[in-house]
Amino acid sequence: MDQLELFDIPNPCIGVCQSNNRGYCLGCLRSRDERFNWHQKPAAERSHILKLLVQRRARLNAKAKKEQDLPEQGESLDLF
Numbered sequence: 001m002d003q004l005e006l007f008d009i010p011n012p013c014i015g016v017c018q019s020n021n022r023g024y025c026l027g028c029l030r031s032r033d034e035r036f037n038w039h040q041k042p043a044a045e046r047s048h049i050l051k052l053l054v055q056r057r058a059r060l061n062a063k064a065k066k067e068q069d070l071p072e073q074g075e076s077l078d079l080f
Contacts, residue, residue: 009046011038012053029056 013035016027023032034049041049 009043009050012050013038024056029053029060 012028012030013025014027016025018026019032020026024030025035028035030049030053034052038046
């Protein structure tokens, strides 16, 4: 028996249901298609979506860190 059949895969929704300009939810980072009928999707598809969300969150965090590390306008970049 596959482990996916033993445990229900939780819905990643955190109740922040707003989409960005590309159609991804700002709360859970799922696309509209990924959000639509979550509970009717096969377990393998839901599991795959959760793996994609981990990758999206990592990219989002890396982008935020990169932007945070950039110097403010007028501030010089200290290379030494």
